[in-house]
Amino acid sequence: MKANHPTDMLPAFALGCLDPDENSQVLEHLRYCASCRAELQALEEVSVHLAYAVPFVEPSETVKKNLLATCSSQRSFAWVEKLFNRWPRLVPITAIASCVLAVVFATSSLLLLKNVNLTQSVTVADLQLVPLQGAEAMPQAIGQLVVDAASGQGRLLVNALQPLAETLQYQLWLIRDGQRSSGGVFSVSQNGTADVLISSAWPLAHYDSVGITIEPYGGSPSPTGQKVLGGKMLL
């Protein structure tokens, strides 16, 4: 069934220049076609090689200094990371699910805070929680943003997302007034879970909603694939 493979579109896909409808067509095909995924991987290498063809310039030393400073400061956020790295192991999946369900039915977020307190015996007064719900494509998926009110930084926890083919990743979109910026890309474990530190230029309260879509590995400049999870911020 060679005729059904979007072979002609793969070079443009690797370059990121397909128009949206063709792009989603290819994305959909890649989900189940291993031979096109292998083909794409080779073409992506071509796209990376092109980066060697521009005039060579070195960045100033400030970039490195700022980079290392930023990354060190992110380690001070490590306690939240530790807590939530432990979380999936400490709390049975059903408990996580019930927390999220509680949000759906709760009239205030207070109830959720209580629930989390019950299951975790930690203080979460400074953390704000945003429930995410599975979209039509993956109704079983659930997720939650955990936002540190003081720093405006946050983590994304997801569960029951379908593991994707190796050429694809999930991408988080932070949305304000219809403008979408990437909050990071991630893959999920075999169980469909992931725990991701969100990249954001602004404190998360700046955004009004979030969404997660399926994108080519490494992510896209703007959403191109199917939406699988979404939620309103209300921070």
Add this chain to the structure above:
Amino acid sequence: MFFSRQFLITVFLGTFDRGHKFAKKMLDDNGLVEQMASGDEQALEILYERYKGLIYSLMLQILGDHGQAEEVTQDTFARIWRQASGYRTSRATVKTWLVSIARNRAIDVLRKRRSRVDENSAMWADGVLETLPAKGTPEQNVEESDMRRRVRTAISQLPEEQRSVLTLAYFEGLSHSKIAERLQQPLGTVKGRVRIAMRTLQGKFREGF
């Protein structure tokens, strides 16, 4: 005592630290990302030194502005740092991962800005003129400048009409239909040129690398 205790400890730790860093420099990209996943900032620094020129040069070509290019370069490595634990070696090389994150971010910035800061449009380096990266091991430098030379030669050998669609797609992130509009060419022609250019380069890189 001849040396103070504090002095000896400092010297010991200094040697220890340098020794470690030296050993880490021997790590390949995957090894560095693994170290980064466990919070090792030195590994990040080494990876940054390895690819800062590649990423920054590309950002500067796409954005045409030093400040923004530096910002996106920094942001790209910061993302790699944050996402190191989610990296899977089976999928893409670290280099592919870096370049795709950087290019996506830059094109995103470009789209939001709608136009480049300077008036010169992005371009490929001259196939003959060579600017050598200054640092890194000698082998790395030879390998890298060889790579630059081959890629530039391959691109300069493409017919002009293929090179121009490639430029608009790669540096400006334009889609097929936007390129067709810009160049006032039929959509099918543009699609064909992108496809042939990429396949030609693929063939050449496969022979040469």
